[in-house]
Amino acid sequence: MHDDRHIHKKRFGQHFLHDADILRRIVQAIGPKPGDRLVEIGPGDGALTIPLLRALGALTVIELDRDLIPRLHSAAQGIGELDIVNADVLGVDLTALANGARLRVVGNLPYNISSPILFHCLDHLDAISDMHFMLQKEVVERMAxxxxxxxxxxxxVMLQLACRVEPLLGVPPGAFRPPPKVDSAVVRMTPLPTEQRPVVDRQVIARVVRHAFGQRRKTLGNALNEVMSPEHIVAAGVDPRTRAEQLTPQEFVRLAAIVCESSASAEPFLT
Known part of the structure; x- marks a missing residue:
């Protein structure tokens, strides 16, 4: 007898959700309404795709594994219009995909590249109205x-400067096939209004944050010594003797603003 079950591919970090109650709760949390421009990242075998498509009538999905595409088309037949983009999401221009509208982005993200996908979404924040993602529970805890x-x-720091981050529900390994070795969680990210986001260059903020947490046991005066002087840290209203984990996201913005203001301090960012 022919077995047409999909072989899960480790390189794609595939773990397919099959728990009906968890799926119902995720769809309820998303609250899809006809007319929503919704994009699903990594639809897998369509467990979340089909209820979303049923609610929306039309849906775009981004799937890297070409072997899954015929299955998704077949599952969607008679339910709605499914547009499948066969690509790595990191190479997809979400702003172009939005085509002047605002996207609602959802997905059970591959855990091996979840952070790059989150940062990719930040690059297209003005084209996104909200995001609902399934991630490793530990990652959701870090995000929030x-x-x-x-x-x-x-x-x-980087996500909270751009979005409101709300953990919604925990998901045990047994809800997936095959079960991952970790607990998962669903998180909602809602972009902050433009006026509440930093005006300072996000790349400069990112570099300050990376240096600060790169040696998190060190005081900021030591951890940021390649970026700015203790005098500049003080000028930002921050004590150089504190450590990165003690600073609010807004204090990192103030540090980055000082870096931008000082041509001498900004030199490392130009190399």
């Missing part, structure tokens, strides 16, 4: 962490 937390870091 407050200053002072052991897991507060680069991801926390």
């Amino acid at each position: 962490a407050a200053p002072g937390s052991k897991v507060y870091g680069r991801l926390s």
Whole structure:
């Protein structure tokens, strides 16, 4: 007898969700409405795709594994219009895909490249109205962490400067096929209004944050010594004796603003 089950590919980080109750709760959290311009990243075998398509009538999905495309087309037959983009999401221009509208982005993200996908979405934030992602629970905890937390870091700062981050529900390994070795969680990210986002160049903020957390046991005066002097740190209203995890996202913005203002301090960023 022919077995047409999909062989899960490790290189794509494939873990397909099959728990009906979890799927229902995710769809409920997304709240899809006809007319929404929704894009799903990594639809897999369509477990979330089909209920979303049923609610929307039309849906775009981005899937790298070409072997899944005939299955998705077949599953969508008679339910709605499914547009499949066969590509690596990191190479997809989400702003162009939005075509002047605002995208709602959802996805069970491959855990091996979840952070790059999140940062890719930040690059297209003005074309996105909200995001609902399934991620490794530990990653969601880092995304939503407050200053002072052991897991507060680069991801926390950069995402919270751009979005409101809300963990929604935990998902056990048994909800997937094959089960991953870690717990998962669903998170909602809502872009902040433009006026609430930093006016300072995000690349400069990112570099300051990377240096600060790159040696998180060191004081900022030491960790940022290639970027700015202790005097500049003080000028930003920050004590050079503090450590990165003690700073709020807005304090990192103030540090980056000082870097931008000082041509001497900005030199490392030009090399």
